[in-house]
Amino acid sequence: VLPPAEAAADRAEVPGDGVGERPARLAVIAMGKCGGRELNYVSDVDVVFVGEGDLNIAAKLASSMMRVAGEACFDVDAALRPEGKAGALVRTLDGHIGYYRRWAHTWEFQALLKARPVAGDPELGRRYLAEITPMVWAAADRDNFVADVQRMRARVERHLPSELAERELKLGRGGLRDVEFAVQLLQLVHGRSDPALRDRSTLDALGALGSGGYVGRADAAGLRESYQLLRTVEHRLQLQRLRRTHLFPAEDNETELRWLARAAGISPQRGRTAGEILQAEFRRHATRIRHLHEKLFYRPLLDAVSRVPSEGLRLTTAQALDRLAALGYAAPDGALQHIRSLTSGMSRRAAIQRALLPVLLDLLASTPDPDRGLLAYRRVSEALAETPWYLRVLRDEGAVVEHLATVLGTSKFVPDLMVRAPEVLRLLGDPAALTGRDPADVATSLRQTVRRHTDLGEAVASARSLRRHELARIACADVLGLLEVPEVCRALSSVWVAVLESALDAAIRVQAAEWGSTPARMAVIGMGRLGGAELGYGSDADVLFVCEPTTPAGVQDAVRFASAVAELVRNMLGAPSQDPALQVDTDLRPEGRSGPLVRTLDSYRAYYAKWGDIWEFQALLRARFVAGDAGLAQRFLSAIAEFRYPEGGIDQASAREIRRIKARVDNERLPRGADPKTHAKLGRGGLSDVEWTVQLLQLQHAYRVAALRSTSTVDGLRVAADAGLIGQSDAEGLIDSWLLVTRVRNAATLVRGKPTDQVPTSGRELVAVASILDHMDEDDPGGFLDYYHRITRRARAVVERVFYES
Template structure:
C-alpha cells in the first residue's frame, strides 16, 4: 500500500494541506488524525487526490464518513483503486448530497470502480435497472411491480441516485461531456418514469383498461436534462380494444396521478423530482389525460404560440411507446406550421420579454440567474427555437429537439453564422456545466450563481480554474453572458425572421414549381429567366447556397415592390457572383435585414446605383446603417484622395503610370461616394441641396486629386517644379454647388507665373497640366464619366484653354459681354492654388456684381438671350412643358430670375453674392427684392425639377431633361422614388409647379419687378 499519513508526521502536515488547497487546514488535520485513530489512515495518493478536488475540505469530510461505514477490506480497496482515487474525490469535492448518499449506502462506491465506472449505460440498461428496483420484470413490467409503499419508493430513489453517482464520476473527471451527461440524465428520468408507471399499475386495479403514453417535454424531451429539474410531461391515453373511452380515461388519469406521486413523493431517501404536466392543453385547468383525438382537436383550434414552441421538444419517453409515436405523428407536423400564424414571431419575442420583465420585478437575483437572466440559458434556447420554428418549416434538418444539435444544424444550414454558433455553443456548454455543478452540491433545483466566496471558489476549481478560482470564474461567466446576450439580440430580434415567417410554406421552400408560380404572381416579366437566376444562386449544398435559400424567398417580395423586379434579381445575382466566397457578404444580408431590403430596393429601382455596385460590390456594406449612407465631408474626401496620389508618387514609378494609377484610385473613391450618395437619395435620406453640394464635393475632390497627379507628372517630365501656380474655377452647376448625377464639370483654368519665370514657359507648363488633367479623367474606366467642359472660358472653344490671371483681367476689362458677367455669377475657384483662387475671385467680383447694377441695354440683351435660348436650344420634337431644364417654369427660368436679381442688386445686398440659386432666391426675398410667395414658388419648382432630373439619372443610368412618358417602368420608378401614388400625379404636380413658376418669371424677369 502507498505510504500512509500518521500522527508522527504532524509537523509538515498543516503546510502541506494548505498547499494542496485545503482552506481549513486545522480541521482537515483533526479529521485525518481521527481517521487514523479509527484505523482508517489516509494514504498519500488519496490525500493528493483530495487536494485536486473542487473543495478539498468537503471531499475529505465525505471520504472520512464513507470510510467509517465500510469494513477494513473495503476501506483498503477504496484507497488502493487508482480510478476510485480519481473519481471519488472529484464527486465528494462537489456534491455534499452524493456524499450523504454514500454515507447511507456505502457500498455504492463500487460504481466508481473498475471498467464499468467509465462505461456509459444505454437507455435500456437504465430502464431495466430502475424497473428491477421497484420489483418489476423489465420484460413485462405491467403485472409485476410492487405497490407504491415507502420501501418501494425508497428503493427507486436509492437506485436512481446510484446511477447519478456513476454519472457524476464520469462527468466530473471529464469522461463524459455536457451533451452526454444531459442526454443520460434524460434517459435516467425516462427510466424513472417507466418505473413510476410500473408502481402506479400495481396501485390502480383497472390499469388494464387503457393504453397510456408519457410524452417527455422540455429538457427531458430534448435529452438535455439537468441533474435536478422538474420533468415536464404530457399524458395521452386510448382505451384498449373493447373498452369504453370514459372508463379508460378515468383509469389513465389514476395511473398518471399515481406515477407523478411515485416520482415526487417525499421519503427517507428524499424525492426524485416533480413531474410537471402543466404544459398539457389548457394547462392546469385542463384534464390531466386526454385521448389522441382530443389533443389533436385542441392544437388545431385553440393552442397558443408558446404551446407549439413547447411541442418542439416533445418525445415519447415511457408507457405505450407505440401510442406515443401516434401522438407525435398527429401533433408533430402542426409544430412546423405554427410559424406561419399571425404575429408568430412577435408573440414569441413578446413572451420572452414578459419573462425577463417578470424576473427583474420579482427577484434581486436576476443578474445572477444562469437560466432566465440576461445572457442565460433561456437566451440561447429561445433564439435557437425561434430560428428552428421559422426556418424548420422548409428545412427538416433543423427539427432536432436538442439545443446543441439544433444550433449545429442552424450553423450548417447557414441560418446562423459560424462564429455566432460557436460562441453560443461554447457559452451554452459552460452555463450548463455551471448549472450542473450548482445542482450537484445539494441535489437541489437552482439556477442562481451564489455570491458566497467559498461557493464561487468551489465552482471555479471544479472548472479547472486554479490561480484565482473566484475571480477567474466570475470573469469567464460574465464574458459568456455578455456574448450570449449580444448574439441572442441579433438572432432573436432579427427582422428577417418576421419576413420569412409570413411566407407560405411552399414559398419558403422555394421549390421550382412554387418559385415559378410566385414569380408570375409578383409581376416578374420573365419568370423563366428569374427562375434560372434563383437556381444558379441556390443550387448545391454549399453554405452560400443554403443562405441564399433563406434570403431569396423574402427578397423576391422586396424586388417585386420595386419598379423592375427582373432587373433587381439580375443585379442581385451579379453582385452575389462578383463577391463569390467573400465570407462577410451573405452573413451581412442574413444578419442585417436592413441591408438585404435596401439592396433589393436599390437594385430594382436604379440602373445608376446598380452599375456602381457591380463595379465595386464591396460597397454593399454601406447599406448597414444610415450613418454609412450620409455624405462625407469635403475635407475627409480630399484628404483621402490626395493621400492616394502621394502614395503613387512615392512608389517611384514611371511618371505617366504613377499619374494614371493615382487617378484610377481616386476615380474608385468617386465611384464609391456616388454609390453612397445615390442610395441615400433613393432611400429619401437626403434633400436636393445636400445632393447638389455632395456631388460638387465629389467632383471637385476628384479634379483636385487629378490636378495634383497631373502636376506631379509634368514636374517629373520637366525635372523640376512648375514655373507657375494653377487654379481651376468651377462654373455653371458645379460652381453653384448644385451638380446633378449626369452633369458635366464646367471649369476654367487660370495660372499665374512665379516671379522671374518665363511667361511662355509658364503658359506651356500650365497648358500641359490642364491637358494632362483632362486626359487622366477621360481615360476609359468602369465608372460614370466626369466630363471636363472648359467652354465657358473667354472666347469659348476659340480661346486658350488656360489663361493667366492678368489675361483674364484684360479680357474682362475690354471684351466682356453681359452673358459672360452672368456666367461668372456661378464661378467658384475651389480647386488648385487657394491664394490664386482668392485673387481670381477678387478680380471677377466687380464684374459679376457691378457697382451700379446693369443698364437697360444689358437688361434687354439678357432678356433677348433668354428668349433666343428658349426658342433655339430646346430639342426639336419634344413637349416643351415636360422639359425640366429649358421648358416653361423649368430650371433655366428660375436660374435666370435669380441671376438677374444678382446682377442688378448684389453689389448692395451681400446675401446675393452667392453662386447658389436657392440661396440667391432666399436673399432676394429677405431683401424685399422678391415677393415671399414668388420666392417659394420659384424655389419649389427648381427643387422639383432638380429632383426629377436626378431621379431620371438614377433610374435610367443616363441623363435626361424630359419627364418620362413613354416607358412604363421608368415612369413608375421615377414616380415611386419621388413618393407619388401614380405617374399622373407626378405629371400634374410638375405642371402645376411649372405654371406657377412661369407666371413669376414673366412678371419678374420680363416685366416690371414688384
Template sequence: MTAVPGRRSSTFTRLLRQGFTDPAAAEVLLALPAMAPVRDDSVLLDALGAAADPDLALRGLVRLVEAQDPEEPRVFLDTLVAAKPLRDRLLGVLGASEALGDHLARHPGDWRVLATYESTDLHPGVPEFEECLADATDPESLRVDYRRCLLAIAARDVCGLTDVAQTAAELADLATATLRAALAIAQAAAPDDAARCRLAIIALGKCGGHELNYVSDVDVVFVAEPFGGADENSAIQAATRLASHLMRICSETTVEGTIWPVDANLRPEGRNGPLVRTLSSHLAYYQRWAKTWEFQALLKARPVAGDSALGQEYIDAVSPLVWQAAERENFVADVQKMRRRVIDNIPAAEVERELKLGPGGLRDVEFAVQLLQLVHGRADNTLHSGSTLEALHALAEGGYVGRVDAAQLDDAYRFLRAMEHRIQLYRLRRTHLVPEAEEDLRRLGRSLGLRVDPVAELNRSWRRHAAVVRRLHEKLFYRPLLDAVAQLASGETRLSTKAAGQRLEALGYADPSAALRHLEALASGVSRKAAIQRTLLPVLLGWFADSADPDAGLLGFRKVSDALGKTPWYLRLLRDEGAAAENLARVLSAGRLAPDLLLRAPEAVAILGNPGGLDPRRRDHLEPEILAAVGRAVTAEDAVVAARGVRRRELFRTAAADLIGSYGTEESPAEADPGALVDRVGLAITDLNAATIAGALRAAVRERWGDELPTRFAVIGMGRFGGRELAYGSDADVLFVHQPREGVDEQEAAKAANTVVTEMRRLLQVPTADPPLLIDADLRPEGKSGPLVRTLASYEAYYRRWALGWESQALLRAEPMAGDPELGARFIDLIDPLRYPVEGLGDDAVREIRRLKARMESERLPRGADATLHTKLGRGGLSDVEWTVQLIQMQHAWREPGLRTTRTRPALAAAQHAGLIGTEEAQILDEAWVLATRVRNGVMLVRGRAGDTFPSDGRELAAVGRYLGYEPGHVGDMLDDYRRTTRRARAVMETLFYGA
C-alpha cells in the same frame, strides 16, 4: 387594490382572495337585503370570483336583481343557485360586458334565454336566429331581440362552449337574420316599393366571410331588378328607398343602442356611386373600371338577404372576375398599394395598440391569405373560401403554405381575434385598440383564461403572437419559394415550379423563371453561406417586391453575393445589422446607377451597415484622401485610377443616401423635404468632383514637374459646378487661370499651363465604366475659339474690353474649385464688379438678356421634345428659374449682399427676404427648380445615364415615380403634378423676367 383601515372581516379577506379588486365596495353590495342569498352562498361567491371582472359581475348582478318584479328576485336567485349552467353563463357575461349588463337591467326577464340550452341551441344558425327575431315588427323591437340573441352568443363564448371561429360565424349568422328582418320591416312599411323590385343583399367583408366581430360595420352591396311589370328606373328607385330604410333601421342609435352600421361604401364607385344597381350595371363596372382591391373585397361575397335567386346570379356572375384578378395588368401596383395601406392613418400614439391595422395585426393575416388566394385560386378551387381560417387551412393542404407555418398563424389569428372580441364585448363599441388601464388589461387577460398574472401573461402572449404575424410575408410568401428551389431535406412545403412562378409574378417579378434560378443559386446546398442566405432572402424578397424593379434587385443581390460571398464580414453584416440588409435591398432595386457602382466596388456594402455611413463626406476630407492616393501611385494613369476609385465609392454613398432618403426604410422613414435631398446631393457631388479634379491636377503636375508647376494654377468652377448644384450626370464647367511664378518666362509658364490642362483632360477622359467626369471649358472668353487657359491679366483685359452680357451672367456662378487658392480668390475679386455691376443693369442690358433667353428657348430645345416635360429647357424648368434669379442678382446684388451667392436656392431666398420677389412667387419657383432637379437625378439613378426628360419605358418611369414618392400605378399623377408645378413657375417667370 383598495386599502381598508382597521380590522378586516372574513368576507373581505375571502373576496380579496377570490379576485375582487375593491372588496370593500363588494361587501357593501352584498350587504343589501336582496343579496342575502348570494352573500350566504359560497357557490355563488366562487362563481362571481371566476368571472373576468368579479367587481363588474357583482354590480351587474345587483342591478339585475333590483330590476326584477317584486316577487321575482327570490325566484331568480334560487334558480341561479340551483342551476350551474345558468350561473356560469350569466355571471360570465356580467363579468365581461358592461353593455350586456345594461341590457339585462333594462330587460330583466332576458336572463331566461341563458337558463337552458338544448343540444341544438349550442350552435344556432340563421334559421334559429330568424325564429328569435320573428316577432320584431319595428326597429326598436328588432334592437331588443337582437341584443337578446347577442346575449346568448356572448354567454356561449365566455363559457368556452364555442371557439373564436364559431363565435364569429354565429355573429355573422345573426347579422344575416337581422338583415332579413330589417328588410321585412322596410318592405312592410313600403309595400308598393316591395312589389316593384327584386332586391338582393350581398354581404362582403367579415360578414360575408362568416367571421364577424361583436361590433363591426356590416359591408354590403345591393343589387336589384324590375319586378311586376315595373320599368328599370322605377325599380331602382324603389329598391334604393328600401335599402336606405334598411340601413337606417340597423344603424340608428336609440336607448337600446345600435345594432351595427350597414356600410355600402364597397359598392362600385364607392360613396359617389348609386346605392343600388342592376346586375348588368354591376358587371359593366367590374369588367371596365374596377380596381384589384374591389375584387379582393368580392372574394368574401355571399347573398344573405332579399331575393336569393338574384343574389346567387350576382355571385355566379362576379366570381370568375375575382379569380382572374391576379392576371390584371395593374395587379402588382394595386397589391403594393394595399400593403402600404395596412398601417395608414393610424395615429402614431396608437400604432402599438392596434390589433387590426398595426404591425403584426389581424389585417396583416387577412391580407396575406387573400393575396395567396387570388394568386393560386385561379387554378385551385379549394381556395375559394371567404373564411380566413378555412382559406389558410386550404392553402396548407394544397402545399402553398407550410403546415407548421399555417398552424402558427392560425393560432396567432385566433388569439388576436379573441382579444378583439373581448375588447369589443365590454362596452359593445367598435374598437381595435388594446386598452392601457391596468384594470381593463386585467379583465381582458382573465376573460382569455389567464389567471396567475393576467396583465403580464396577456402582454407576453399578445406580443408573441404579433411577432409571428409580423413574419407573415416571410412565412407565407417567400419561405415556400426557397423550399421549392433549395432542395431542402425537410421540404415541408414544396411549391411546384408553376406555383412558385405564379407567386413571384404576382409579387411583381417580370421574369419569374430567372428569379427562381437566382434563388436556387443563392439558397441551395448545405453550406453556411446558403443557410444564411435562406435566412436573409425571405425578407429581402419582400423589399425587392416593394420596389419598381424586383428582378433587378434580386439579380443585383446575386451578383454582389457572388462577388463577396466568401468574404466573412459580408453575410454577417446583412444578417446582424438590420438596416444594412434593407438599405441594400432598396439600393439594388431602385435603378441601375447605384448597383453598377456597387458591383465595381462590392466592398462598399459596408457603408450601408455603418450608422453614419450614408452621411456625405465633405471636400476637406475627400481631397486629402485623393491627393494621398495620387501621391502613392507610380504613374499619372495609376493616380487617376486611384482617384476614380474614391469617386466611385463616394458616388455610391451619395446615391445610396439619396435613394434611402427618398424611399425610406423601416428604421429610417422617407425624408419629407425634397429640397434638402437635392441640396445634399448637389453639395456632395460638387465636393467629390472638385476633389477628383484636384487629384487629376496633382497627377498631371507631378508627372512632368514634380512638386511644383512653373506657374501658379487654379480651376474655377462655373455653371452648376460653381453653384455647387451638380447632378449625377452633370459635366464640370470650368475656367482655367494661371499666373507665372517669379522669375519664370511668361511663354514657358503659358506652355506649362496648357500642358497641364491638356493632361488633366486626357487623364479624366480615359475610358472607364464609371460615370464620366467631363471637363467643359466652353464658358471661357471667346468660347471654343479662345485659349483654354489665360493669365489673370489676360482675363482682366478681355473682360474690361470685350465681355458680353452672357459672360457676365455666366460669371455669377464662378467659384474656385482646385489649385492655388490665393490665385482663385484674386480671380473672384477681378470678376465681382462684372457680375454685380454697380447700379445694376441698364435697360439695354436687360433687353439683351431677355433676347438671349428667348433665342435659347426657340433654338436649343431638342426636336420632338415635349416642352412641358423637359427639365432643363422646358416650360418652367431649370433654365426658366435660373435665368429669373440671375437677372435679379445682376440688377440688385450690388446693394443686397445676400444675392452674392453662386447657388440658386439661397439667391432666391435672399431675393424674397429683400422684398424683390413675393413669398408665394419664390415658393413656386423654388418648388419647380427642386422638382426638375430631382427628376434629372431620378432619371440618372434609374437608367444609369443622364437625361433631361422622363423615361419612355414604363418600368423606368415607374421607378422615377417611386423615387419622387409616388405609389405604384400613379405615374400619370406624377406627370400631371410636374406639368402643373412648372406651368405655375413659367407664369411667375414671365412676369418677373419678361415683365409680362
C-alpha cells in the same frame, strides 16, 4: 424511469385480468429537457398525456404514474398540457389537435419543439407526433409570431428578482434560456423549409443552424462553448447537495466559488484563485451569450422571414412561377432562373441564399421594378461571391436587406457602382453612416489618399475609387430618401472638387518633374453647376484654368506649363472607365473651344474688358474657387467682379439680349420630339427658367445688394425676395420648382443609370422616379406627373412676369 413507473401504475389501476381489449390506452409525451434529452441531475420531468378509451381510467393511470416516478426519482410535471393546470390531465388525440388548432398560444408551439413519446402506447405516441409536428413547423405563420416569442422571453426576465438576475444561470441575462430561446426561434422560422433544423436537442439544433448558414460559424461555436460551460456549472451546483438550483455563488462567497471551480476542473493560475478564474469565465460567457442572443433573437430578418407563408417556401416549378407572377414579376421564368443560379448546390453560400431569397423576393415585389432588382441582386451576389462578409451582413442585419432591395429594385445607377464599391453595402443598415459624412472630410480623405501615390496612374485610380464609393453612398441615401436635394448637390459637388484638387496636384507634380521646376501658379475656377455647388449625378465639371508666372519674365513658360497641366487633368479624368464619366468642360472660357485652354489673370481681365459678351458675364455669376492656388483664385474673382456685378446694373439693351439668347437656347437645344412640359433642363418652369431669372436679377441688382452675389440659385432667390426684388410668393414658387426639378432629374438618372433631362411619363420608370420622391402610387403614377406640372406651371408664370416682362 417513466416506462417502469407507467407499467406499475398500469398494474395498479387498470381492472380486469389483462386478457382482451384494454379499457384505456395512454401515451406519455416527454416535453422540455426530457424531450430534448437534456435533463439536469435534479429536475422536473415535463410531460403531456394522450389517451384513448376510458379517459377516467387513463387519468388515474397518469396520476399514479406521476406519483410512482416522483417517489422513485424525479418529480413529473404535466403543466405544459393544453390549458395548463386548469385543463384535463389526459386528452384524446382529437382533443389535443382541436386545442392546438383553435386555442394554443405561440409559446405552446415553442414548447412542442421538444415533444417526444417516451412511455405508454407507442402507436398512440407516434400518431400524436405525426399530427402535432406539422402544426409546430407552421407556427411561424401565425400573426406576430416573432414578436410573441420575444415578448415571452422579456416577460421571463422581468419576473426575476433584480438582485439575482446576474447570478441566475437558467433564466438570467446571458443564461441558458437566452441560448435556448434564440435557437428555438431560429428553428421555428427557418425549420419550416429546412428539415435539417428539426432537432429537439439545443446543441444539435445549434450545429444544424451553423452548418446551414443561418448562424455564423463563429457565433454557433461561441454559443456552443458558452452553453456547455453554463450547463457544466449548473450540473456541478446540483451535485453538491443534490438539490435543484441555478444560482451562481455570490462574489463574496469564496468558499462556494472555490468548491465549484474545483468541481468544474478549474485550477489556480498566475496568482489568481480558481474561484476568481471561474467567476471571470462565467461573466465572459454570460456576456457573450447575451450579445449573441440579442444579435440572433432580435434579428430583423427573422420577422420578415416569418411573414413569408410556409407554402411560399416549398413550391413546385409551376407554383413558383405562379407565385412570382402574383408578386408582380413581369418575367417569372427569368426570375426563377436567377433564383436557381443563386441557390443551386450544397455550398454554405447557397444555403444562406436559400434562407434570404424568400424575404428578398417579397421585398423586391414592393419596389418599382422587381425583375431588374432581382437581376441586379444576382449580379451583386456573383460579383461579391468571394467577399467573406457579404452574405453574413445580409443574414444578420435585416435593415441592410430591406434597404438593398429598395435600392436594387429602384435604381439602375447603383448596382454597377456597388459591384466595385461593395463596402457601401455595409452602410445600408446605418442611416447615420450613410448620410453623416461631412463633405469636407471626404475631400480631405481623397486628397490625402491621392498624394500617397507617386505614379500618376495609381493616383488617378485611387481618386476614381474614392469617388465611386462616395457616388454609391450618396446615391443609396438619395434613393432611400435620407438626403434633401441641396444635400445631394453639395455632396456631389464636394466630391468633384476633391477629384479636381487631387488631379491638379498630381498633374503639377508630374509636369514639375519633367520641367525641373514649377514656372506657374494655377487655380481652377468652378463654373456652372460646379460653381453653384449644384451638381447632379450626370453633370460635367465646367471650369476655367487661370495661371500666373512665378517669375516676372516667365509668362510664356507659365502658360505652356499650365496648359500641359490642364490638358493632363482633362485627359486623365476623361479617360474611358466603367465608372460614371469625369468630363472636365472648358467651353465657357474666352473664345470657347477656339481659345487657349489656360490664360493668365491679365489675359482674362483684358479679354473681358474688350471682348466680353453679356452671356459671358452672366456665366461668371457662377464662378468660384475650387482648386489650386487660393490667392490667385481670389485675385481672379476680384478682377471679374466689375463684369459680373456691373456698377449700376446692366442696361435694358443687355437685358433684352439675355432674353433673346434664352429664347434661342430653349428653341434650338430642346431635343426633337421632347415635351417641353417634362424636360427638366429646358422645359417650362424647369432649371433654365429659374436660373436665368435669378441671374438676370443678379446682373441688374448685385452691384448694390451684396448678399445677392451668391453662386447658389436658391440662396440668390431668397436674397432677392428679402431685398424686395421679387415677391416672396414668387420666390417660393421658383424655389419649389427648382428643388423639385433638380430632384426629379437626379432621380431619373438614378433610375435609368445614365444622365437624362427627360422626365419619364409612363411605366416602371415613372413609378420609380415617383417612389424616390416619395410619391409612390402604383395605381396612379400619373398623380405624380400632375404634381410636377402644377409646380412647374406656377414657376413658369413667375418667369413670364419677372424675366420676360420686367
